[in-house]
Amino acid sequence: MxxxxxxxxxxxxxxxxxxxxxxxxxxxxxxxxxxxxxxxxxxxxxxxxxxxxxxxxxxxxxxxxxxxxxxxxxxxxxxxxxxxxxxxxxxxxxxxxxxxxxxxxxxxxxxxxxxxxxxxxxxxxVIKLTDFGVKGADAKNIFYLREIDDADKLVEAIKSKKNGKAVLVGGGYIGLELSAAMRLNNFDVTMVYPEPWCMPRLFTAGIAAFYEGFYANKGIKIVKGTVAVGFTADANGEVKEVKLKDGRVLEADIVVVGVGGxxxxxxxxxxxxxxxxxxxxxxxxxxxxxxxxxxxxxxxxxxxxxxxxxxxxxxxxxxxxxxxxxxxxxxxxHGEPIDEYDYLPYFYSRAFSLSWQFYGDNVGEAVLFGDNNPASENAKFGSYWIQDGKVVGAFLEGGTPEENKAIAKVAKVQPPAGSLDQLAKEGLTFAAKI
Incomplete structure (x- = not known):
């Protein structure tokens, strides 16, 4: 060649x-x-x-x-x-x-x-359930999302299984964003994840409670503290049921798995x-x-x-x-100097009418501020993470571009925190002062 x-x-x-x-x-x-x-x-x-x-x-x-x-x-x-x-x-x-x-x-x-x-x-x-030998995980209509080909196959399945039942395995980015997308496509949606709350790598229990409540209000069922241990298929080899470790069995026309990469x-x-x-x-x-x-x-x-x-x-x-x-x-x-990479960790997500941004590090103690009632018309809330007396991370749901810039600055500058109660009271005002 x-x-x-x-x-x-x-x-x-x-x-x-x-x-x-x-x-x-x-x-x-x-x-x-x-x-x-x-x-x-x-x-x-x-x-x-x-x-x-x-x-x-x-x-x-x-x-x-x-x-x-x-x-x-x-x-x-x-x-x-x-x-x-x-x-x-x-x-x-x-x-x-x-x-x-x-x-x-x-x-x-x-x-x-x-x-x-x-x-x-x-x-x-993507990590696949077949990698762990999960029984029946090679059935048709069990999807992973990484490339455009994956998305195209999922779009076809959404069309052919109109108004069907979808099970999302995993409570991270893919689980949250795809369960929202499946609900918008009028599917009956259930999310399953082993952790005590969704997005555990980033969210605190207080942050997660808002999203779980919001999703429940949208008609999405959430099953926590268990995992998928097997799947059954129909005569065409298409997925029919998801078997959970806790003994429950969920009907499914489409399964989307998001358990990491x-x-x-x-x-x-x-x-x-x-x-x-x-x-x-x-x-x-x-x-x-x-x-x-x-x-x-x-x-x-x-x-x-x-x-x-x-x-x-x-x-x-x-x-x-x-x-x-x-x-x-x-x-x-060219024999010229250049500064080393100086990165501020940044994560974001959008689903339904929601949009959050996070900057910095989610270590130390967390304090919640704002309105995190999932039933609120325009919920806006956030969290700061405090370590060694400094604010090292900041999260905001429903922020304006200016407010998101303000929390980014907080995470970069790492200002002294003062008391947690004071931070909770001040909320975004604290970020605006930095």
């Missing part, structure tokens, strides 16, 4: 790849120097759309509407954009071997791609230093091998604000880490 050579190769075709390509273009990459190799059949797109607007019954989002970089207010990069910039977009191509010593990537079809500088932007893969770094095992489940990098996203960078979900990097190594799975970090790596590559080529 033919061998192709490029100065720069981005492996992966997700959000990070699209934002890296934009930064390459800004930095003046020459035609023919850069290639993006992606397993997907389409140019990089804003992945969060898949669990939100893509599934709306009215005016759903569709490509080319959400190609990068529209998610951050930038230009939409269609296939033509890459062609105009002289960037090779190598789609539907699976890389099965990475030989970092000889700077070569080998595809399933036997093609070899040589590079001088490699950016690993492979993201995460794992970084896709298997091609580099034993070739790159790893830490905390990801590929270890420095503040410029350089790995332990010269001229190899890792960005987004796969990178474990020094989080300057907290002086520790972290891996962050979120679209915001995917975008910003990709841009930082490309800037670092050009800075080193």
């Amino acid at each position: 033919a061998e192709k050579s490029f100065k720069y190769v981005i492996l992966g075709g997700g959000v990070a790849a699209g934002y890296a390509a934009r930064e390459f273009a800004k930095q003046g990459v020459k035609p023919g120097e850069l290639a993006i190799i992606s397993q997907e059949a389409v140019a990089p797109y804003e992945r969060p759309a898949l669990s939100k607007a893509y599934l709306f019954p009215e005016s759903p989002a569709r490509l080319p509407g959400f190609h990068v970089c529209v998610g951050s207010g930038g230009e939409r990069q269609l296939v033509e954009w890459y062609a105009e910039k002289g960037i090779a977009l190598i789609l539907s191509t699976q890389i099965v071997k990475a030989d970092l010593a000889s700077r070569a990537l080998i595809s399933a079809a036997g093609e070899t791609f040589k590079y001088q500088i490699l950016i690993i932007a492979t993201g995460s893969s 794992r970084p896709l770094s298997v091609l580099f095992k034993g070739q790159l230093e790893e830490e905390k489940g990801g590929i270890k990098t420095d503040g410029f996203f350089k790995t332990s091998v010269p001229d190899v960078y890792a960005v987004g979900d796969v990178a474990t990097f020094p989080l300057k604000l907290y002086n520790e190594m972290r891996r962050v799975e979120h679209v915001d970090h995917a975008r910003k880490s990709a841009e930082q790596a490309v800037r670092a590559i050009f800075a080193s080529e």
